[in-house]
Amino acid sequence: MNTDNWLWLALSFNEGLGKVKDNRKWNYIGKDGKLLSPTWFDYCYDFREGFGKVELGGKSNYVDKEGKLLSATWFNSCHHFAEGFGAVMLNGKMNYIGKDGKPLLGFWLDYCHDFNEGFAIVKLNGKENYIGKDGKYLSDVWFDDCSKFCDGFGCVVLNEKWNYIGNEGKLLSDVWFDYCSIFSEGLCHVRLDDKWFYVDKEGRLHEHR
Secondary structure, three states, X not given: OOHHHOEEOOOOOEOOEEEEEEOOEEEEEEOOOOEOOOOOEOEEEEEEOOEEEEEEOOEEEEEOOOXXXXXXXXXXXXXXXXXXXXXXXXXXXXXXXXXXXXEOOOOOEOEEOOXXXXXXXXXXXXXXXXXXXXXXXXXXXXXXXXXXXEOOEEEEEEOOEEEEEEOOOOEOOOOOEOEEOOOEOOEEEEEEOOEEEEEEOOOOEEEOO
C-alpha cells in the first residue's frame, strides 16, 4: 500500500491514535506510524474511553487499542462509549455493552441514551426510566419523559407535571410542578400556578424575585 497517497483527515491524535483514509477505506494509525488494524473499515470514529467505533458493510462495532474487535456481534448501530458503556442497537432494539464485551442487560429496550452521572435514560413501550450501571431501574415508576442527570438530579414528567428524581430513586418534592429547569449550582427554576420559584436540593421552595 502506498502510504504517500493517504489522506489525513484528523489533524491531531485522539487517545494516541489518528484516522487515515485510503481508497475510500479507513483505519487508525499510531504515533509510531503503524496501522492499528489489518482491516480497513468503511468509517472510523475517534477513540473514546479506549475504544473506537467502526463501521463495515452497514454494521457497527468497536475496536480496542490493540486492533481487536470488542464484540463478535456486529450491530446495526453503536454510540460512543460513555462512563464505561456503549449503547448498541440490533434488530431495532437496544442494550449496553461493557468494556469486557458483555451486554449489561439480559433484555433489550426500545431505546437507550448514553450514561451520564452514573445513570442512563431508557425507553420501553412509550415510557421512560433510568437505569444504573448495575443494570437495575432507578424507579419503580415509568415516566412520560426524563432528562439526563445534572448536578445529581434528573427532571421527570408524568401526566404533564414535572418533578426531580435523585440518584437513590426518590422524588425530590411532594409537589409536582408545571415546569422544571435543570439543576445548576444547587438550584433550579420551577413554575407552579403561574409563579416562579427556586428549588434547592432539599426540595425547599424559595420565591423567585
